[in-house]
Amino acid sequence: MSPFENKYVIGLTGNIAVGKSVVRQMLQHFGAYTIDADGLTHQAMAPGAPAYQPIVEMFGKFIVDGEGRINRPLLGAVAFAVPEALVKLEEIIHPFVTQAMTALISRAQQRVIVVEAIKLLESDVASMCDTIWVVDATVETQVKRLMEKRKLPLEEARKRIIAQPPQSDKLSRAKVVIKNDGTVEDTWKQVQMIWNATVVPVVGNQMPKSVPTMGTQPAAAPARPAQPQPQAQPPARPAPSMPPQPARPAPTTNNVAARPVQAAPAMPPAPQQRTVPAKPAGTSSLTPKPNVVSPLSPKTEVGIRRGMPNNAEMIAKFVTRVTGNAVDRMDIMLAFGQKSFLLALGDNDAVIAVIGWTVENLITRIDEFYLDPNVPRDPVISALVIAVEEASRELQSEVSFIFLPKNVAQDVVQAFVVNGYQPLNLSQIKFPAWREAAHEMVTPDTVGLMKQLRADRIMKPI
Structure with a gap:
């Protein structure tokens, strides 16, 4: 015992x-x-x-x-x-x-x-x-x-x-x-x-506290959307996201194409989702194009939901739509063996953004981000960042790293900076374990950002 x-x-x-x-x-x-x-x-x-x-x-x-x-x-x-x-x-x-x-x-x-x-x-x-x-x-x-x-x-x-x-x-x-x-x-x-x-x-049921989950159908929520979506690839259009790349299989999972299978059983009813007030759509540099209806109206709050594998098909459709690259349900299922996903939801339960993250060895890594190009960036990114950090602290993460493509729009980077992230400089990271982890994650094609989440450390240097 x-x-x-x-x-x-x-x-x-x-x-x-x-x-x-x-x-x-x-x-x-x-x-x-x-x-x-x-x-x-x-x-x-x-x-x-x-x-x-x-x-x-x-x-x-x-x-x-x-x-x-x-x-x-x-x-x-x-x-x-x-x-x-x-x-x-x-x-x-x-x-x-x-x-x-x-x-x-x-x-x-x-x-x-x-x-x-x-x-x-x-x-x-x-x-x-x-x-x-x-x-x-x-x-x-x-x-x-x-x-x-x-x-x-x-x-x-x-x-x-x-x-x-x-x-x-x-x-x-x-x-x-x-x-x-x-x-x-x-x-x-x-x-x-x-x-x-x-x-x-x-x-009893022990679902994560910080971010609600969604079942196969949207959970009833107070005038707010409810549907999760993991993610699998960054956008290749004018959307602030990672460069397109095929969803990666889980580190230790068999990389074999699966035959069609029925979706996994739905999770227990989801608790009410947390919402973050959104700024008017016009305050962002990413304003809706003429004749395009934004899925986030000025008075709408951004709803955040945790993606689950039984939402894989819905997530795949969103990623396919915003990136222009074909992503299927099994791509998303493979990604679920590696990481967690959070979804931002706008009007009429519309998915407006997806962020992919993981906590390994007390270090948060955010390496996938997809955003609908017709929504304001600042409120959506802020809502997702807050949710990821709440979930990360629940998992006792000490530091968070974000990796974006080098050609990402500057106002996307700025939206993360406003939330406390700073440009990643490997030589200035004072803890060797963090520096080593960042060194393994960074690539020449990415822009790295970091933010310390805890003052205390479990593996104290000597």
Whole structure:
């Protein structure tokens, strides 16, 4: 049993490349607070973080790159090649990660906690859990994912799999097993069914508090729209958004075209949505074109809703309309294995904007944004930013990064700046873990912005 009062802790594990992170993201959609123990491990190894110096002393300076960061792929290659080295590495890191997890669980407001860790059962983390969920996949699926996602050669992928304890050991201790060889939608249905059967009877419905959700049909709301939409690509027209690119499959999900499937069951009735007053349409530089009806009238408030997978088709239609690029339902379903979406709604329940974001390792990343070109930018962007930050703080995020295409209109950037974001300058980010995360996210084609969300940090530098 978990030692945490009034918390129900799910230990989520499984061997490499079985798709644990996809399942963790899905559980977050249902209202769980999720922890990526491997992500905390990366933070613990950042320059100045508690595990950095002990690791460098143990393995040597050859594992440090030109910018002073630990080269994790190189360190992994050494550790996986020498079992004793892997044990030593874990002995250095695990105490710091366990300490951080304990603090996160204790201060979380959510009752359901999910701890994802590949070595969960081999460590004292298992003693923190009320139940154990194991994600399972065939070796063929694991190899394929390692080669596609991590770009590992075939032999290196097989070596990584063989180096781990047998998956059968984990399965023998599982209370729940999720098979993850199929599509994201297949996995979503399993997770939803198991959540309703095993978690809801214990803690009730735990939908995220900060932003309401929508079912398949719009929920009745006070003169405000109600329909969520994730997103999958940025606009290529005069809309303030990311450059068009195909929706990416989930990091560890099978990238196989799915045959048509019935939509996932609708979520429980949504709470009333939060609204933000909108400024008159004429105050934005993006005014409706002549003979075009704006889906946001001057007296309308911007409604914000959380997108869910059962809204995937609606979201796909919106993204297709504003970008001019064909996006289908399965593109959106794949995206749901990676991130969350918030929708802005205008008159007559019309979707007027979609923002895609995720919180990983206590860092928020906003990397997708679609806006109807016929609505004022300032009130819509402000409403979405406020909602993302509320949801991020609920997930204990410490900092938020936004990435927009370099050719984005300046008033779009300014709309984010008005909400407290500043241009991203890697050399001026004082915390190494944040700097490393931003370094991995930024590209030559994007403009980065950042905003600190919390003063305290879970992995304090030393």
